Structures are given as structure tokens and as C-alpha cells.
Amino acid sequence: MKTIRTSRLSQAVRGALLLAALPLAVAPLAASAQDSAEEIQTLDRIEVTGTRIKTAEAEGLVPVQRIERADIERSGLTSIGDVIQSLTGSGSALNTKFNSSGNFGFPPDGSGVGAGSSQADLRHLGSKRVLVLVDGIRWVNEASASGVGSSTDLNTIPLAIVERIEVLEDGASSLYGSDAIAGVINIITRKNFDGLSVNAQYGEYSEGDGETGTIDVAWGHNTERANFFLGVSYSDQQEIFARDRAQSSFPVPGTGVAFGSSGTPTGRFIFTDPNTGVTYDITPNTGNSNPVFDPTQTGCVRTDGYHCFATADRFNFSQFNLLLTPSERTGAFGQGRFQFTDSTSGYVKVLYNRRESTNQAAPEPIFLGPEAGTGNPIADGMFISRLNPFNPFGFDLDGRLTTPAANRNLILIGRRPVEGGPRIFEQDVDTWYVGAGLEGVFDAADRTLYWDVNLAISENKAEQTNYGSYDIRNIALALGDPAACAAVAGCTPLNIFDGPGSITQAMLDWISPVVRDRSKNELALFTANLSGSLFDLPAGSVDFATGLEHRRLKGSYNPDQLTVDGFYNGVPSLPTSGDYDVSELFFELNFPLLADSDWGKKLDFTLAGRYSDYSTGISEFTPKYGLRWQVVDELVLRASFAEGFRAPSIGELFGSASRFDAQLNDPCSSPLLNPGLAGNCAALGVPANYQQPNPQISVTTGGNDQLDPEFSDSFSAGFIWSPSGLENSAIADRFDIEVTYYRHEIEGAIQAIDAQTQLDLCVNTLDALYCDGITRAATGGINGFNNRLTNLGQIETDGWDIDFFWTLPETSIGQFKVSWRNTLVGEYRAVGAAGQLQPQGPGIEVVDSAIPEWTSNVSTEWTHGGWNAAWTVRHISELREDCGNAVSFPVCSNPATSTNVLEATTYNDLQLGYRFESMANLRITLGVNNVFDEDPPICLSCSLNGYDASTYDIPGGRFWYLRADIKL
CATH class of the missing domain: 2.40.170.20 (TonB-dependent receptor, beta-barrel domain)
Known part of the structure; x- marks a missing residue:
């Protein structure tokens, strides 16, 4: 590091x-x-x-x-x-x-x-x-x-x-x-x-x-x-x-981690189970580095080591920032x-x-899936194989645009590899x-x-x-079919599903370039x-x-x-x-x-x-x-x-063409949605009771x-x-x-x-x-x-x-x-x-x-x-x-x-x-x-x-x- x-x-x-x-x-x-x-x-x-x-x-x-x-x-x-x-x-x-x-x-x-x-x-x-x-x-x-x-x-x-x-x-x-x-x-x-x-x-x-x-x-x-x-x-x-300052130790003083990131060290996983049609928004319990997913537990009261993602789970990136x-x-x-x-x-x-x-910025988050909105087609269209040895869900997580929309079940994964240390520029x-x-x-x-x-x-x-950033191509290979990974020298299957410490040095070596x-x-x-x-x-x-x-x-x-x-x-x-x-x-x-x-x-x-x-x-x-x-x-x-x-x-x-990441409030997000805008949001394709998962939205410029x-x-x-x-x-x-x-x-x-x-x-x-x-x-x-x-x-x-x-x-x-x-x-x-x-x-x-x-x-x-x-x-x-x-x-x-x-x-x-x-x-x-x-x-x-x-x-x-x- x-x-x-x-x-x-x-x-x-x-x-x-x-x-x-x-x-x-x-x-x-x-x-x-x-x-x-x-x-x-x-x-x-x-x-x-x-x-x-x-x-x-x-x-x-x-x-x-x-x-x-x-x-x-x-x-x-x-x-x-x-x-x-x-x-x-x-x-x-x-x-x-x-x-x-x-x-x-x-x-x-x-x-x-x-x-x-x-x-x-x-x-x-x-x-x-x-x-x-x-x-x-x-x-x-x-x-x-x-x-x-x-x-x-x-x-x-x-x-x-x-x-x-x-x-x-x-x-x-x-x-x-x-x-x-x-x-x-x-x-x-x-x-x-x-x-x-x-x-x-x-x-x-x-x-x-x-x-x-x-x-x-x-x-x-x-x-x-x-x-x-x-x-x-x-x-x-x-x-x-x-x-080192009370006022800057959280994104906004007095709000705790409410303004924090959904890319957390334990990971946030939003997906639909292709077998049952149930959609989950879950994260491992704190201290549980090896949860075992139980698809029969469809609510937020769970005993399998997961719980529904909430505001308190957000990540305080300010601890790594410079004042x-x-x-x-x-x-x-x-x-x-x-x-x-x-x-x-x-x-x-x-x-x-x-x-x-x-x-210096906080450890770089890895956002995957259509809701990631990174502007990177590899990340937004990520495919995670059920054969990945660390995949706890037992089925493919598919966000590929080539897959029919009805069969895409990956919505968003946010995992922050704190193992790789902060980003240094x-x-x-x-x-x-x-x-x-x-x-x-x-x-x-x-x-x-x-x-x-x-x-x-x-x-x-x-x-x-830039030290501490990641290669999304290598991430995709390491999350995919292990056989395809094994065919490439240096590729090591990646574990983004368990808590801090689950990403080994060998995994980091595969996904961590030095960017100049x-x-x-x-x-x-x-x-x-x-x-x-x-x-x-x-x-x-x-x-x-x-x-x-x-x-x-x-x-x-x-x-x-x-x-x-x-x-x-x-x-x-x-x-x-x-x-x-x-x-x-x-x-x-x-x-x-x-x-x-x-x-x-x-x-x-x-x-x-x-x-x-x-x-x-x-x-x-x-x-x-x-x-x-x-x-x-x-x-x-x-x-x-x-x-x-x-x-x-x-x-x-x-x-x-390039990008900046803006903190934006989606007017169509519940519970702050103005009732008078509900029709307009529906016309834009926003489902009822939609909640914005990530306030950081990537904006393309040029x-x-x-x-x-x-x-x-x-x-x-x-x-x-x-x-x-x-x-x-x-x-x-x-x-x-x-x-x-x-x-x-x-x-x-x-x-x-x-x-x-x-x-x-x-x-x-x-x-x-x-x-x-x-x-x-x-x-x-x-x-x-x-x-x-x-x-x-x-x-x-x-x-x-x-x-x-x-x-x-x-x-x-x-x-x-x-x-x-x-x-x-x-x-x-x-x-x-x-x-x-x-x-x-x-x-x-x-x-x-x-x-x-x-x-x-x-x-x-x-x-x-x-x-x-x-x-x-x-x-x-x-x-x-x-x-x-x-x-x-x-x-x-x-x-x-x-x-x-x-x-x-x-x-x-x-x-x-x-x-x-x-x-x-x-x-x-x-x-x-x-x-x-x-x-x-x-x-x-x-x-x-x-x-x-x-x-x-x-x-x-x-x-x-x-x-x-x-x-x-």
C-alpha cells in the first residue's frame, strides 16, 4: 500500500x-x-x-x-x-x-x-x-x-x-x-x-x-x-x-453515515432470485465474515448471517479523506x-x-450491475458465475445487456475492498x-x-x-467462470461476498494496477x-x-x-x-x-x-x-x-467523453417523492415506491x-x-x-x-x-x-x-x-x-x-x-x-x-x-x-x-x- x-x-x-x-x-x-x-x-x-x-x-x-x-x-x-x-x-x-x-x-x-x-x-x-x-x-x-x-x-x-x-x-x-x-x-x-x-x-x-x-x-x-x-x-x-477534526470526521456533521456510501467493506447485494422471483437488498451482519445465504428467508428478519441494508450500514468515507x-x-x-x-x-x-x-480518497468501491451507473459497460453489465467458489447465492448474477431483460437478475453490488488501502493520487x-x-x-x-x-x-x-484503483476487466474475469480465470496467467478468483479480510493479497495483485x-x-x-x-x-x-x-x-x-x-x-x-x-x-x-x-x-x-x-x-x-x-x-x-x-x-x-460523480437527489425516490410528480416518474419508467440506492450518480461530460x-x-x-x-x-x-x-x-x-x-x-x-x-x-x-x-x-x-x-x-x-x-x-x-x-x-x-x-x-x-x-x-x-x-x-x-x-x-x-x-x-x-x-x-x-x-x-x-x- x-x-x-x-x-x-x-x-x-x-x-x-x-x-x-x-x-x-x-x-x-x-x-x-x-x-x-x-x-x-x-x-x-x-x-x-x-x-x-x-x-x-x-x-x-x-x-x-x-x-x-x-x-x-x-x-x-x-x-x-x-x-x-x-x-x-x-x-x-x-x-x-x-x-x-x-x-x-x-x-x-x-x-x-x-x-x-x-x-x-x-x-x-x-x-x-x-x-x-x-x-x-x-x-x-x-x-x-x-x-x-x-x-x-x-x-x-x-x-x-x-x-x-x-x-x-x-x-x-x-x-x-x-x-x-x-x-x-x-x-x-x-x-x-x-x-x-x-x-x-x-x-x-x-x-x-x-x-x-x-x-x-x-x-x-x-x-x-x-x-x-x-x-x-x-x-x-x-x-x-x-x-482528526470532529466536523469533518463524517460526510456531514450530525447526520452520521446517512450521507455515506453504499459501497461498504461488507458489501451490499441487490438482486432477484431467479428461482423464486424474490428481490433482495441485503448485507452481511457485522463480524460475520462467512454468511450462508438462505433463499427461504425472504424478509428482513433473517438468521442466515444477512440483514436488509439500511442507512446505518453505509460507509463513512470521510475517515480516509484529507482536510x-x-x-x-x-x-x-x-x-x-x-x-x-x-x-x-x-x-x-x-x-x-x-x-x-x-x-487521498477512501478505498475505491467496486459497483456492479445496472444500478451502478458507472458509465463503464463492463461494470454495469457484470456477470458473476454461480461457479465462482465464493458466490454464496448458488445461481448466476447476470446484469448483461445481451441477456433478455426478464432474465437479468443483478441490480447492484457495492463492495469496498478496504484490504487494498485508500486511493492515493x-x-x-x-x-x-x-x-x-x-x-x-x-x-x-x-x-x-x-x-x-x-x-x-x-x-x-x-x-x-494513482495507487489503490482497480482493473474492472480483471475483476470481471475473477468473478466469472473459474475455468476461464484459470486459463489466464495470474488470474485469481475474487471474493467480494464476505467481510473485510476476505480479499487476499493474491486477489489484490490481480485486480490492482498502478495508473499513470x-x-x-x-x-x-x-x-x-x-x-x-x-x-x-x-x-x-x-x-x-x-x-x-x-x-x-x-x-x-x-x-x-x-x-x-x-x-x-x-x-x-x-x-x-x-x-x-x-x-x-x-x-x-x-x-x-x-x-x-x-x-x-x-x-x-x-x-x-x-x-x-x-x-x-x-x-x-x-x-x-x-x-x-x-x-x-x-x-x-x-x-x-x-x-x-x-x-x-x-x-x-x-x-x-469523461465522467464526474455527482451527489444527486432523484426527485422520483421515495419517501420524499412529491405526490404531484408520481405520474411523471411513472412515465419515466420509475416503479412505485422506488428508493434511490446510491446518491452518487455518474455524469458523462465532454x-x-x-x-x-x-x-x-x-x-x-x-x-x-x-x-x-x-x-x-x-x-x-x-x-x-x-x-x-x-x-x-x-x-x-x-x-x-x-x-x-x-x-x-x-x-x-x-x-x-x-x-x-x-x-x-x-x-x-x-x-x-x-x-x-x-x-x-x-x-x-x-x-x-x-x-x-x-x-x-x-x-x-x-x-x-x-x-x-x-x-x-x-x-x-x-x-x-x-x-x-x-x-x-x-x-x-x-x-x-x-x-x-x-x-x-x-x-x-x-x-x-x-x-x-x-x-x-x-x-x-x-x-x-x-x-x-x-x-x-x-x-x-x-x-x-x-x-x-x-x-x-x-x-x-x-x-x-x-x-x-x-x-x-x-x-x-x-x-x-x-x-x-x-x-x-x-x-x-x-x-x-x-x-x-x-x-x-x-x-x-x-x-x-x-x-x-x-x-x-
Whole structure:
């Protein structure tokens, strides 16, 4: 049995130690208002995220949040993805709190499960609609080892190389191209760094687990005409088992094993006796490893070692799951910049990053028979010979489709071979990046023009190795005629009928392969840009930027040959590969309309546009318009409107048929069947009093080469106000308010209809639009569910960012700074192509993701001499979810409306540090996140561990850390 990797340097690291908004303007979302206001009035920066014009006068047209390196260090987080996910405007996305292999299966977009990755979602529009840049250059998409990823894995970028992160939460297709519908994350690397710094951090949870250690080494050297930077980063995060926390030790707290699996170590057997016509749903008694079936005992009161299967017999798979997945990352980054002449310079960048991560799932269940619904014809059509030496029933169990329906007597067998140990999924992900460029400045017609050309080649390559899964072909042979088994070398008859321990090592050797899947994403691009001033107007010069970009994307996914042949007992999939290239031209113009007039100090209008031509046949032009009005020194209004689009990704276009296992409630299942639906269920072939045997239903997904692009409209408006009466006053050095209204509309969003919604609509309407692709066995259970990608009707969302920044005067006890950042979601509405409303919405928890109506972060900083401290409060407002079949449990807070309330949650984080200037500027920092040990609210609809891992901290644990920083 394979075990989870252990730390290699953990011990070394341990020892190293609401105002009324003016609907005319836009403000940076959460950049320090003080910094923003200063940048409005000064021209000390020439390049920012959100504009391609290299002059600070065009800065600030859109909401950009700047996260400085000091902000990252104050958080105690060791992953860029975790930093981004902590922002109030972020939505649900994968991270290392998701134990995302195993039954998660394959999402419809062909991207795979992204196991071990950390992604970013802005405005709850999905990670594939967020563009990630490094120094303004597009970053390669993730390699998940189980598909062709369409999102970026932020764990491929070492934290040690980051100078700051700029987050643009506005549509930006006209500036940066496809994928920027929801916004842009631009990671700025460290460049002008001189000297050597070493940062080491060790932390763990108060339960004594989840140890995390990091070591970052940065070196830089500057000469008159060159500067060099080298950064090396190592991070090691250890696992936490779900069984080690009360809240996650069962699938859903307070429900026991009701949400457990019918694939149990003793086995569940549903079949019809061909001799009597009696149908059984039985399981061996606990502790009885060799029951003797008595066909004369047809009821549930039995003396033959069996009893009727009941809820209490279900299997608690949570005992094997991970609450926090282990992840080990090693990265190195180097860059050199050279000043060739007074007007021309060049650079070279190289990055390598390796991630070794692990997911673990419960021992893989073997589901056999038509009600198994695995999508594997061998499993669903299983035949078990009466001659099998371990078959206790004395007759064939036949589920073959070639057998006449009246003679098929196998309905469902669920047996979980705990003898084989848990499923272990190990990911090895390698990322390469090489970039080079030239940049310079020249004068033409008394105008200064800036130019640059850039070339970048990058690759993400992943391999996932799976231990603990099974070969369904060998299982079928081992359950069939012993003579046929004996004719194949190594075949050993299989005993799935008795309790734990009945499957011997010889049996395991025959059915247990090692499964290896591989995937790769490649990106090559060339860009050329020109920026400067065109001519003068009375209010100032007209500035411009223009350029071209050509990029080629190539992706592939190659599952193990066992999977391709259809013999893998787990999630089936087929190979995927594809590529395309795109050529683009863009422009941006900034027109000064007024300056120092009765209408205010300055009014600018910005126009941008990009034309994109894809080799897949897509050609689009996307414009953007912006206004920036500095009314007075202390008040700036801003607004922007942008059209955008996102071309289908490789996985969305070319992804082959695969599967994910969804937790679905069949509306036709008793005893929860709505009497008004009885006729519809009968029309679908569901017998009266049908009870759903297994809530885990396999849903087939896949790409669609007929997909159209997504189109979007994005609008934002707001202001930044710095009251002059408070500046340098007795109560404030500075006080700033930023307000932003945002709205995004996406037409033709590429998405599959929510599977539960599709099933509900099918039963409610009997419409072929929803029912086509959903098939049922003769017993009534769903044995086929086709849920493919389509251009969904529409997604609309809007809301507000309201932020306050207060710098108090310095006194004898030090100086305080307070920042309070808030995001309020007003609307989120997703509608299917045929008008069906999807379940997501403000204040709703569904499918492991949440859209809180209000998220808020308050940070208070204190500095005094060498001392510094910070107190951060993170708040998530109340959420609601549908209780589904859990309506009878006490954890369903309002059974009358089948609604569970996830109460508002507030976390408190503290940090204290001191710098010893006499000791090489050594700074020691001690921090504790979640000081008051706040547990996340119980989530009934979440698929693992009873809580939403993308929204909340893990249950049961303060996280403390100690960090040492040395600068030489």
C-alpha cells in the first residue's frame, strides 16, 4: 500500500525560524487610497495594470488593487493563490483544502480536476475567466494531469519572486485579449534588488498537524548598466486528515453515515432470485465474515448471517479523506536586465517550478450491475458465475445487456475492498518559462516614444500516479467462470461476498494496477508595443499605445492505457489534444478634454480596442471606453465600459467523453417523492415506491467543437475621496474613501447546465430538452446521465466595493493604520440556454461554492520603533442552501422550507514582529490566524468534509507561525 509523501525539509525549516455612490466614476478596488491619490497627482510611474499607455496620467481608469510584499507577509500565507482568494472580491476556486481527486471526476470543460492547484476567481465568474500575467506577459495554463486546463495554477509561481500583485477587477479583453472577462492578475517580479535576503517560516495548527515550512532566498546585484536577480523558494505543507477534526470526521456533521456510501467493506447485494422471483437488498451482519445465504428467508428478519441494508450500514468515507492536502513546491527564478545604450535595454528571464502534491480518497468501491451507473459497460453489465467458489447465492448474477431483460437478475453490488488501502493520487507538475525582450525609447517630431518587443515560451507538464484503483476487466474475469480465470496467467478468483479480510493479497495483485495519467499545456507568444504622445490639445497631450501579439497554445491529456481501453474501475476518460494560434492588434488612446477649468482640474476620455483572429475561425473586435474626472485635488471620479469575449479553450473544444460523480437527489425516490410528480416518474419508467440506492450518480461530460465564444459587457463606476479637512489633522494624517460599482453580463457562457437542475427539470416537465441523455434501468435507477457543454444563456452579476483607509497621526506610542475593505454582491443570475434558472445566487451555497452577499476585511496595523503588529478581521455573511434529502436532520435549520442557514462567520488574525537592526536587520514575526478557533458552518450540499473549502478556513484549528527575515 502506498502512503502519503512525508516532508523532506520540514525539520530544517522548523529549526530555521453605504455612501451614496456617484454613478459616473471608477476607483481602484482595494489599492491603498493613499497610494492611489498620490499616483493621481504625481507622475512617478510609467506602467500599471489596466492601461498599456506608459504614462501615469492614464492610470486609475479601472479598479486595480495593489498587494504589496508587506501585505503578503502580514497575511502569514505561503501561496499566491491563497493570497488572492482572501480578497473580498474573490469567488470560489480550487486550493489545497480541496481533496479534489477520487470521486470529483472530470468537469465538463475538459480541464480535469486541477488536483493540488490553486486558482483564482474574480467576481464569482470562474477561474477560466481570469487572466494571469507575470510582468504583463500572459502565463501558461495549468497542467492538471487529468485534462487540458483552462485556468492558471498560481502554485506554479514561487512567492519569493513577487514584488507586488496588481489585481484588475474589470473586463479587459480590449487590453489583454481573451480570458480577461472577469479581470486580470498581474504578478510583478522583483527587479531592482541589491543584496541578499533569507526568509524562513514555520507554522502548524493548534492540533499539532498541517505543518507548513517555507524558505525563500533572494539575491540581487546592480551595476551601472545592469541588474541581476535570483530567487529560490521552497515550501512544504503537510496533510491533515478529515478524521482528526470532529466536523469533518463524517460526510456531514450530525447526520452520521446517512450521507455515506453504499459501497461498504461488507458489501451490499441487490438482486432477484431467479428461482423464486424474490428481490433482495441485503448485507452481511457485522463480524460475520462467512454468511450462508438462505433463499427461504425472504424478509428482513433473517438468521442466515444477512440483514436488509439500511442507512446505518453505509460507509463513512470521510475517515480516509484529507482536510488539507500535502504540497511540496520548489522554484527558482532568475532575470538579468542590461542597459545596452542610453535608449535601449534588454532582459532575460528563466523560471523553473516543481510541485509534488497528493490527494487521498477512501478505498475505491467496486459497483456492479445496472444500478451502478458507472458509465463503464463492463461494470454495469457484470456477470458473476454461480461457479465462482465464493458466490454464496448458488445461481448466476447476470446484469448483461445481451441477456433478455426478464432474465437479468443483478441490480447492484457495492463492495469496498478496504484490504487494498485508500486511493492515493500523486501529482508531479513541472513548469518552465523562458522570456526575453528588448525595450527602449526614441524621439520623433519632438515626441518621446516607448517601444518593446517580447518573446516568451512556457510549458506546464504534469503526471498523476494513482495507487489503490482497480482493473474492472480483471475483476470481471475473477468473478466469472473459474475455468476461464484459470486459463489466464495470474488470474485469481475474487471474493467480494464476505467481510473485510476476505480479499487476499493474491486477489489484490490481480485486480490492482498502478495508473499513470499525463497532461501538458504549452504557450509561445510574441508581442511588440509602441506608446507615447501623438499631439497636443488645449487640455494636454493625446497619449497612445498600440501593439500586436501572436501566441500559440497547445494542450494534451493522455490517460493511462488501462483507462483508454475502458478497463479502469474509476472515472473513465479518453485522450484529448488540440492547438490553436491567435494574432491580435490593439490600440489605446487617452484624450484630455478639460484641464484647470470651471468643470474641475482634469477630465480625460480613454478609448481602447483589440482585434483578435483565431485559427479556429473566430474573429472579434472588443472596445473599451473610460472617463477620469479629477474634480478637485481631493476627489476623483472614474467610469469605464468594456466589451469582451472569451474563446473556447482546448479542453472545451476538444475534450473527449469523461465522467464526474455527482451527489444527486432523484426527485422520483421515495419517501420524499412529491405526490404531484408520481405520474411523471411513472412515465419515466420509475416503479412505485422506488428508493434511490446510491446518491452518487455518474455524469458523462465532454467538449463540444461547435461552441461559440462567450461575449461580455462590463461596467464600473465610482470615486475616490480624500477629505482635505482630515489631512494632517489631529485625528488623521490621511483619510480616504473608495467606492466602486461593478456590473458584468456574459452572453453565451460556456457551461453545462447544473446536473441537479437538469434532473429536476426533466422530472418536472418531461421535456426532451432536459430528459435526453438521462436513462434509467428497469428498476428505475438512473444508469446514464449525459451533461455536455453548451453556450449557456446568460450570467449577470453586480455589486459594490466600499473601502475606507485611515492613517492616524504618529504619537509617542506609535502609528496606526486602518483599512476596511468590503464587497457587497447585489445580483448574481445564471440562466440556461432554454431559460432554466441555475441555482447560484447572492447568499446561496451550492456545489461547493458560495456567493456571500457581504465579505469584509478590516486590518489594523501598528508600528513603533522596531516593533510592528497587525490585527485582521475577516467576515463572511450568512449563506443559505437547499437541505435536499437531509431535511429530516437537525442540522437542517429550517426543515419547513428545506433550507439550511450557514451562519455568518468572522475570523481574527494577529501578528507581532520586531526588527533587530544590530543583527543584520533580523526581523522575527509571530502570528496566529483564526485566533478564536472559529469553525466553518456546516454545509449539507458540499461534497467532502462538511464545509465549503473555497470560502472558509479548515475546521478545528488556530494556525500559528513564526518567521525570521534577514537582509544583508
